[in-house]
Amino acid sequence: MSGGRHVVVVGAGPAGLAAARAAADAGARVTVLDAADEPGGQYWRHLPADRRAVSEHVLHHRWGTFGALRAALAEHPAVTVRTSAQVWSLDRLDRTDDQTDSRPVRLHVLVGEPDGLGRERLVLEPDALVLATGAHDRTLPFPGWQLPGVVTAGAAQALAKGERVAVGRRVVVAGSGPFLLPVASSLLRTGAHVVGVHEASRAGALARWLARPWELAAVPGKAAELAGYAAELARYRMPWRPGEAVVAAHGDGQVEAVTVARLDARWAPVAGTERVVAADAVAVSHTFTPRLELAVAAGCALTPARFVGVDAAQATSAPGVWAAGEVTGIGGADAALAEGAVAGAAAAGGAVRGAVVRERDRWRAFAARLDAAHGVRGGWVRWLRDDTVVCRCEETTYGRLREVGELTGSRATRSVKLTSRAGLGPCQARVCGRTLEELVGEHGAEHGTDRRTVVVPVRLGDLAAPPSSPPHHPDPATSGDHP
Known part of the structure; x- marks a missing residue:
């Protein structure tokens, strides 16, 4: 067993797995925590071990990379991977300048089935923390989006990859970003008929992909991946329509039809172009929102775009805390792998290879290209009606938000939430938070709706039992299963 620093990695997607391997190779003891049943994250979501697919590699990009990372971590004596491990809270342990060896944070973890009783409680105080918490879909509201049958694109892909279940027989895929294409591909492979893929960004915005072609040449795999999806669209005669959006869903207790409209450059619907x-x-997704709860709790500074800010070594502004992957910017699995390798090595106190840094920088440039082409434009508000539900948990409508703003004269998100109850339901504004901020005029506030002291709901009974490992001496040899 290694006697180096204890590094905890939160998240077992591409960034987290790469960080864990790099930290272990640099001599650290590593504990990986992930809330899912198996490692891999959303990108490598797969069937459980007791019912593996015969040709799993066909369903995933870079499946061999995942297999190699999983095997390396399973064989490494200094690595422990805890699945079904939910970090529900984080305490910042403030230290003075002369306490350079003190631990930066305390993590509160529950291990076991989310709805099960008697979950194991862990309290960990690592020497270093790597946050690889990823992101989830952002879905802009539209009339009827609360109907059964309207799901996020990520949920549709998770069911297709993890359960081989299609969300419907005739599925419309809509939103913005290249993620729509693999979602459509996953649905096709489960037997669904994909009626069409509707990309909100117009052709003019998408032309930014062709700007600075030397940057695209630095990431040739993406061009081949895009060509593969284009061939699949052609093979299934599946239309891909830029500059269009689903602006309403219709049905009696279930989606039966949608209204699709052309959009202008600001994403406002063009009158007279609607069709049913x-x-x-x-399956709808308008880019992604990073999972920032733990980063905010740790005191990490955010960028103006509301991602975790990091330096050249992926270190955050919080001492002893590093971050990698989609929580620092939406760049895809390749960027996450490179960032994770940098963060893991740095967190362990090891040397960061220049080749990995250069690869990371190439993928960061690619991520900037993605945002320029597919970023959300403000005209989408034009497809809302007063009876459009904005917060699905509390059924708060757009009209109610406008009424509250007029009656109170407040444009503060907190005030509007408390008065209208938007964002106060079970999801705690994870789905509607960014939308709420934009609608009430506080978009870009430092922490906004991302500050949650309790990251996920927990039972009081889970907290009554003492922790199973002492906070200052975690023992990875007795703390769980390897992947």
Whole structure:
């Protein structure tokens, strides 16, 4: 067993797995925590071990990379991977300048089935923390989006990859970003008929992909991946329509049809272009929102775009805390792998290879290109009606938000939330938070709706039992299963 620093990695997607391997190779003891049943994250979500697919590699990009990372961590004596491990809270342990060896944070973890009783409680105080918490879909509201059958694109892909279940027989895929293409591909492989893929960004915005072609040449794999999706679209005669959006869903207790409209450059619907398309499911995603709860709790500074700010070594502004992957910017799995390798080595106190840093920088440039082409434009508000639900948990409508703003004269998100109850439901504004901020005029506030002291709901009974490992001496040899 290694006697180096104890590094905890939160998240077992591409960034987290790469960080864990780099930290272990640099001589650290590593504990990986992930809330899912198996490692891999959303990108490598797969069937459980007791019912593996015969040709799993066909369903995933870079499946061999995942296999190599999983095997390396399983064989490394200094690595422990805890799945079904939910970090529900984080305490910042403030230290003075003369306490350079003190631990930066305390993590509160529950291990076990989320709805099960008697979950194991862990309290960990690592020497270094790597946050690889990823991101989740952002879905802009539209009339009827609360109907059964309207799901996030990420949920549709998770069911397709993790359960081989299609969300419907006739599915419309809509939103913004290249993520829509692998979602459509996953649905096709489960037997669904994808009626069409509707990309909100117009062709003019998408032309930014062609700017600075030397940057694209630095990431040739993406060009091949895009060509593969284009061939699949052609093979299934599946239309891909830029500059269009689902602006309403219709049905009696279930989606039966959607209204699709052309959009202008600001994403406002163009009058007279609406048409109704029959469908029993809609998979929709307008880019992604980073999972910032733990980063905010740790005191990490955020960028103006509301991602975790990091330096050249992926270190955050919080001492002893590093970050990698989508929580620092939406760049895809390749960027996450490179960032994770940098963060893991740095967190362990090891040397960061220049080649990995250069690869990371190439993928960061690619991520900037993605945002320029697919970033959300403000005109989408034009497709809302007063009876459009904005917060699905509390059924708060757009009209109610406007009414509250007029009656109170407040444009502060907190005030509007307390008065209208938007964002106060079970999801705690994870779905509607960014939308709420934009609608009430506080978009870009430092922490906004991302500050949550309790990251996920917990039972009082889970907290009554003493922790199973002492906070200053975690023992990875007795703390769980390897992947």
